[in-house]
Amino acid sequence: MRTPxxxxxxxxxxxxxxxxxxxxxxxxxxxxxxxxxxxxxxTRLSPAVIRIAGSADTVRQRTHAALLDAxxxxxxxxxxxxxxxxxxxxxxxxxxxxxxxxQSPRRRMLATVHQPRALSDDDLAVLDDLRVVTPVRALFxxxxxxxxxxxxxxRTLDTxxxxxxxxxxxxxxxxxxxxERGRSGIVLMRELIEARSADHRPxxxxxxxxxxxxxxxxxxxxxxxxxxxxxxxWLGRVDFVHTDTAVVVQxxxxxxxxxxxxxxxxxxxxxxxxxxxxxxxxxxxGDLWRNEAALGRRIxxxxxxxxxxxx
Numbered sequence: 001m002r003t004p005x006x007x008x009x010x011x012x013x014x015x016x017x018x019x020x021x022x023x024x025x026x027x028x029x030x031x032x033x034x035x036x037x038x039x040x041x042x043t044r045l046s047p048a049v050i051r052i053a054g055s056a057d058t059v060r061q062r063t064h065a066a067l068l069d070a071x072x073x074x075x076x077x078x079x080x081x082x083x084x085x086x087x088x089x090x091x092x093x094x095x096x097x098x099x100x101x102x103q104s105p106r107r108r109m110l111a112t113v114h115q116p117r118a119l120s121d122d123d124l125a126v127l128d129d130l131r132v133v134t135p136v137r138a139l140f141x142x143x144x145x146x147x148x149x150x151x152x153x154x155r156t157l158d159t160x161x162x163x164x165x166x167x168x169x170x171x172x173x174x175x176x177x178x179x180e181r182g183r184s185g186i187v188l189m190r191e192l193i194e195a196r197s198a199d200h201r202p203x204x205x206x207x208x209x210x211x212x213x214x215x216x217x218x219x220x221x222x223x224x225x226x227x228x229x230x231x232x233x234w235l236g237r238v239d240f241v242h243t244d245t246a247v248v249v250q251x252x253x254x255x256x257x258x259x260x261x262x263x264x265x266x267x268x269x270x271x272x273x274x275x276x277x278x279x280x281x282x283x284x285x286g287d288l289w290r291n292e293a294a295l296g297r298r299i300x301x302x303x304x305x306x307x308x309x310x311x
Contacts, residue, residue, distance in 0.1 A: 003041060003052065004028065013129070016055025019048050019068040045069070046109040059092050063130060066095045066111035074099035075124050075131040077114060078145065081138035084127055085165055087156060098133060098141070114141070118178060135165040136174045144185030153185075154192055155209055158202035168198040201226045207251045208239055210288050218296035220303065223249070235272050245306035248273055248280045249299065251288070279306060 006026050011018040023033060033050065036042040043051045046069045055061065067074050075081075077098035082090040095111035100119050123137040133141070139160060143153045160166045171193045179186045208225065215223055227241040228234065229248070240249040252266070270280045281302060287295045 003036065008052070011052045011055070014064045014068070015058060015061035016052045017045065017061055017065040017068060018050050018052070020050065021048070021072075022068070023050070049110065060130075062110070063092060063095060066097050067131060069110040070097045070099050070113050074113070075133050077133045077138060078112075078141045079138075080111075081132050082135070082142065082156070084130065084132055085135045085138065085160075086163065087135075087160055087165075089152075089156065089159075116141075116183075118180075118183075120177075134170075135160055136170045139166065140174055140178055140183070140185065140189060143189050144183050146184065150188055151213070153188060157192055158209060161196075161200065161202040168193070168196065168200065207253055207285060207288055211240065211249070211251055211283065214288070214292055214296055215299070217292075218300060220296070220300055222303075229273065229276075229278070235276060236269055238273075242303055245303050246278050247302055247306055248278045250280065250282050252282055252284050 004026075007018060007023060007028065010022060010026070020030075020033060024030065033042070037044055037050070041053050043053060045051050045065050049065045049068045051057075051061070051065065063076060063080070067076065074097050076084060076092075076096070078096035079090045080092045080094075080096045083092045096114065097111040098114045098116060098119060101115045101117065123133050125132055125134050132138075139153075139157060142148060142156070148156075157166070157171075171189075175186070175189055175193055179190070212223075212225070215221075222242050222244050223240045224243065225240055226237060228237050229241070238248045239251045241247070242249075250266070250270075266282065270282065273280050279302065281299065283295065
């Protein structure tokens with residue numbers, strides 16, 4: 001028995017899956033479904049979802065199936081949504097789906113289903129052909145699960161800021177709206193947002209983020225990140241500047257500063273900065289990972305020395 005073309009067309013747009021509800025809405029009787037399952041033309045993935053035999057079993061198909069299983073107003077959420085938005089460090093699977101509490105409480109089989117107290121239309125978007133929560137909502141949701149350390153959430157926030165998918169306005173607006181519901185993770189998100197101004201420049205690398213945390217750990221304040229410096233002409237953008245003492249810190253990633261050409265360019269820039277009155281401290285990748293305590297003492301010593309000289 002051939003599968004009706006309207007069912008095949010809809011399933012094709014959904015990567016080979018279709019819900020029982022959709023089949024019924026197309027006007028086909030339920031016994032048609034049972035006959036095709038028995039005949040091996042269709043495979044039941046859950047009580048609510050069918051896969052057309054021969055279609056490719058892919059992550060995108062499984063994601064579509066999970067959304068169909070959770071109901072018509074559901075959206076990919078949490079870590080799964082962050083992965084779809086392209087945020088590194090997260091995977092689409094295991095699948096997480098969010099839906100409104102007004103929907104049926106029936107147990108779902110194809111994803112972890114969340115039913116938060118607050119889920120507005122502002123939290124939802126369509127990415128490619130999938131309904132997904134917005135990046136900022138996914139971040140708040142992940143922060144509230146306590147599955148990730150606070151530093152991981154902070155790094156994720158800065159990564160998303162650098163990608164341009166969240167900013168101070170969207171974060172602050174979501175904070176005020178979701179805080180009214182007493183959600184888990186709000187205290188952490190409030191601290192992270194309040195520590196970042198509207199013109200915040202997120203770290204451009206994990207090494208920069210690590211250096212920033214190291215400075216906070218050693219109570220060294222006053223560094224600004226990603227600053228353009230000029231003398232008689234533009235000298236370049238540097239990683240960190242302590243303006244009170246004219247100290248520049250450059251983080252040398254082995255990938256971009258390991259060749260002889262890179263090292264010569266670094267030397268030329270260091271000499272130009274020194275000639276303009278800046279004290280340059282170059283920090284190697286190994287120092288950040290293996291010699292944190294010594295590096296902290298080194299930076300503090302340079303700043304104190306420069307401060308005494310200025311006094």
